[in-house]
Amino acid sequence: MITLTPKKEFRFPVIAECINPDIFHDKTTKEIEELKIWEGNKQKMLGELFKVEENRTENPQEREAITINGNLNKVRRIGAGMKSGEIIIHGDVGMHLGEEMKGGKITVHGNVGSWAGSMMKSGTIEIHGNVSDYLGAPYRGSIEGMRGGKIVVYGNVGNEAGAYMKNGLIKIYGNAGQFLGLRMRDGTIFVEKDSGGRAGACMKGGKIVVGGFLESVLPTFTIDSIKEKVKIEEGETIAGPFYLFIGDLVENGEGKLYLSKEKNPHLNHYERLL
């Protein structure tokens, strides 16, 4: 197991896509220390910015794991593109965590910057803290959203979580910002608490479940029915009742938006249409 500890409080952005189990794999501590990393506009070696320690272990799974302790909120692109292995972070971490991830697992005990799990294809990201905007969303101009894998957030998330999602699962046990599941096509997003406005805007398919309050439903969604329960994933079903809205009409969408009936009494005027 490799443990990394920042040697200082970073002031400039640190671009660290080299922190990736696939890259660390089969490298000696010295080789890891020599990996290229950027701090601001200067290229450095990983060892200049992080203390690298190797804890020998025979357990092959543990051997592949990278643990990072400390404040990494300036450190971007950790685990980007990773295919296997595990990263465990104790502390806050910067943008693009696990971007284009294809496998493995990242666990963060702290808050995470924007574009976590952006364009993710497979694997798991578990965040015990809050996440900024664009969780699992694609890069600017791209429609390649999350295609698979699972993101679990125990805190709150910012705007546009799950934008352009094509498959996979995002579970948020806190609140979500605006435009949750924007333009999603398939997959599932579950928010246990409240959602900001415009949830499901322009969605074409997929499922959004909000267990808490949603200020208003977009006028381009129509009420379909009231459901007693809704399935989140294999083996997990949440009890309702839920208002089920279908939309977004403007995209001729057939996305499903489930909203807790109990937490959204202001929507009961829709019931007259049922």
Added chain:
Amino acid sequence: MEKNQKLRVTLLTGRTIEQGVGKERGKSSKEYLESVSVCYMDPEDLKRLGIKEKTNIMVSTDYGSVVVKALKSLRAPHPSVIFIPYGPWANVIVNPETHGIGMPSFKGIPAEVEPAPDKPVLSLEELLVEQFGKKSK
């Protein structure tokens, strides 16, 4: 009419022709500074605050407070919507959050207005000192 000492409003910021004209004269010009340290309000809202036009008011948001001069809006009615032209005064109280898109929130910010007849509208220099302190290296 009941007179509230505090009024909950929505703050908009934006361009005015006066601010535009002033800006071209120079950002230290009197025209510019006078055109941006004001707040346009619905006359009914002024009444609700119990103040006359040209009284100083304090506008507060989650991000700060600033004293500006209240002016009667010529384009009423727009109850509970106030307007401050772009400039150093407005920026004390706008929402810096960009939500990952690079752009702070300059319009539609929840705010509170209260009369502040005894507090002065600061000059640009005073405002800069108040907000940023003296520049020293």
Added chain:
Amino acid sequence: MELLIRNGFVYDPINGVDGEKMDIAVKDGKIVEKVNERKARKIDAFGMMVMPGGVDIHCHIAGSEVNSGRLLRPEDHFRDFERKTAVTRSGVGYSIPSTFTTGYRYSRMGYTTIMNPSMPPLEAKHTHEELSDTPMVDKASYPLLGDWWFVLEYLKDGKIEECARHVAWIITSTKGYAIKIVNAGGLEAWGFGGNVQSLDDQIPCFCITPREIIRGLCKVNRLLNLPHTIHVHTNNLGKPGNYITALETMKCIEDLATENKPIIHITHCQFSAFKGGDWRTLESGAEEIANYVNAHSHVTLDMGQVIFTDTTTMTADGPFQYTLYELSGNKWVNHDVETETSAGIVPFHYLRKSYVHAIQWSIGLELALLIKDPWKIFLTTDHPNGGPFTSYPRIIAWLMSRKAREATLKKINPRARSRSLLPSINRELSFKEIAIMTRAGQAKALGLKGKGHLGIGADADIAIYNLNPETIDPSKKYRIVRKAFKRAAYTIKNGKIVFKNGEIVKHLDGATMWLDVKVSEPAKISEDMRRRFREYWTVECENYPVTENYLEISQPINVEAKV
């Protein structure tokens, strides 16, 4: 500076040199008879191929539509970037590279002259600003004139000479090189969301037909004595059945031809060679077009080859681009330009497994192989419409090797494969023919005297490829051919080595060529013209022309008109 390239196999079709081993001497940026052997810098080209620098007759590399494409597609370039080096600027690539990167990547392939085919006159300054920032190559641009109100009005009234004078004025004012016609009349109709369907449709509000525009401008081109022909993007481009329109377009000016000289260039012909009633029944019209072209000498074409990749389509053909948006559902940019033209942009992914795309791929190659005379058809992708210019080496491989074609044929949509004419074509082009299709023929069609050949006095724009024609069999070793054309051993521009060992070694600004068309009675900026200016455009006539300071290196070419 003197330079001597020794012992290379030289391909210089214009001067009748076909792979002979000889030396090429260079002095002060020109090819010369000989240089001082002791003083000159020497390149040992033994076992390599020496050709004139590549010439591209049609590639969208600069100007408002190209740049809108760049702006539209961060996702196209964020993974393909070029770092700054000691001599080069940084940039981004893939289908619409930034300007510096465009220049470097052309240079890497041994190209030295490129033609930007679509310049809205009102926005010509923009095109020239970008061209000036495109290093390593000489370049020129064609103003879009087929829907310009002045042209429509003069031609409607039969005032050919008056029309010619104004065309001369606008070519010179916009620092342009040739008359570009895109979907004649269709773009004006697109102003209100319409289009034209045939050469004889009336253009709304202007009482004139596409046929009259094409014929009129063809006559104008002759009157003005321009070095290139009219450069035509046909009506109905991209629609099933449009090979008929392409044939009619070529036929409609047949009677104007003299001396067996080309008078029309049909560009990216692949997109105009669709047979069939709809997309489902689409098939190749390449054979019909090739038959016509083989029997006539007034036409040149370029391929507009499709590559299976993600790219960005961009043309001045607004209605066509809208159709493409409807077909693909991809993001869409439209940009109509007052009194002149329009433009559209849609990202597009050509898929091997798509029937239509595979047919398109086949059509481009069929055209190039079925047209017998390589001086009549040139290698292009209509960059970036069929694919980025960086894929030219793959096309060279397909043209030179039946085996290469078969390798791709195996992977394409089976129905398209069964309809493709390619399995029946055995022709494999020689290096000489490739040299014609990628430089000599293009330069000749463009009327560029100093380009596309290595004769005495020619510009010393030279490409050296690491290929030995005596030992390589391109038919079998097409991968090696592809690799060699992808990265020249040396690229020499203006007599200076600019690219070698896989790196740009010198950043060099190329010239912008433009026509200074002299007419006996130039169109004057009269009060009447001023008035029309105010009515037609939203800028003052003083601010309309492109002044020479917009050209990093200005290279005017004098043209004596016959009017």
Added chain:
Amino acid sequence: MTVVKAVTCPVCGSLCDDIELTVEDGRIVKVKNGCALCESKFLGYNSEHRLLKPLIRKKEELVKVSWKEAVGRAAEILAEANYPILYGWSSTSCEAISLGLELAEEVGGVIDNTSVVCHGPSILSIQEVGIPSCTLGQIRHRADLVVYWGSNPWSAHPRHIERYTAFSEGRFERSAWKGYLNKIKASIVRKKIESAIRRVFFKGKPSAPSNIRNEPPSTLQKEGRKLIIIDVRKTRSAEIADYFIQVEPNKDYELLQAFRALIRDQEIDVDTVAGVPVEYLEEVADLMIRCDFGVLFFGLGLTMSSGKLRNIDAALSLVRDLNMWTKFVIMPMRGHFNVTGANTVFTWQTGYPYAVDFSLGYPQYNPGETSVVDVLLRKESDAALIIASDPVANFPKAAAEHLVKNLLIVIDPHMNATAQLADVVLPSSFVGIEAGGTAYRMDHVPLPLKKVVDPPRGILSDEEILRRILAEVRKIKKRRAEES
């Protein structure tokens, strides 16, 4: 006395190029054809706030120094920075912007232009949806339906309506100016009658005018050009419109999406959207479908209010969808005279229109990450060059706070809030008055900027200042490379 014709006005994105200036003894004394903003600039630019000497901060005070010293200090700051920002660019020439990009690349900095705080969100949405647009002349010739949404041209682009849209004369559409005059006359008469009635019958206060529940007037069905304004408050522009729709603050997105549904004839479950009855919206949607050529101009009212880029996303989608039925185009109302040029030059050199980060030696772009406000809010930069902009006056306090902690270089003709807090101040000439160049109109039409008069003695152009800094930075880097 000389008269200079066809001058391009360096104020707003309309870039009117028909200005006539009278110059006497090297001073502009008269402005013809310009609006109030234009006149104010040409007549008032050379005010007492003009900077006339380079300044450097020494012991808290800004003191006058030579150009050599000031440029040397600026170059040193940039060459030594680990993450510098170079910001502004929208009020200078494309030629200067081009040099700025070269400088940013050389020093490995983040270069950003003011679109980040105006139409940045519009660009982000264009990158997702595209944009059906055109040049302004196309609108002048053809548009019979003109909509301004969240934009107040009367104040921000005063000649826009008369030069390019509702009140301009085109080949296929005439100006609506006469109709407007008649309407004004009628409204004056109506107001007189109303006030007389009030005086006679009520003697009380006037009843509240009913703008918010403003029904579409029958004149909306008339032939010829129609002007619709949609905004959260009744601006001056709204007063000249054929129809004004007042939208609840922060509800533009809902209204736009509702229009998208209505033009497809889809039923909506609710009766009002954003405070406007759906039946009124249906009428407007109908008008949009039936027009021959429609245009939607949008301003910061859309980009800055809740939803930001998604408001634009919806507007672009609405207009794109309308092209199924008719010709419809859309255009952002760009503010600074060359903000479009800044986007344009940035894009052709780097592939990206703003917020470009060169710290890794190649262009990277991701607004929210590489945009200047975010860099400042995260307190990541250590030096800043500000040109032709005043971020201390324009940025939210939290961003400006970190900016003034940076080593700060300002290039500007005037003393402004940012310059007051700078470490190096480099006085420049006014582009488009004292220096030439190129600017791009909001519709991407490039226009030449003229040098009409000489700058004050010893004042350099933005271009020249940047060229000198760049040369100095290269010298420093070369020296450093030789030392190591």
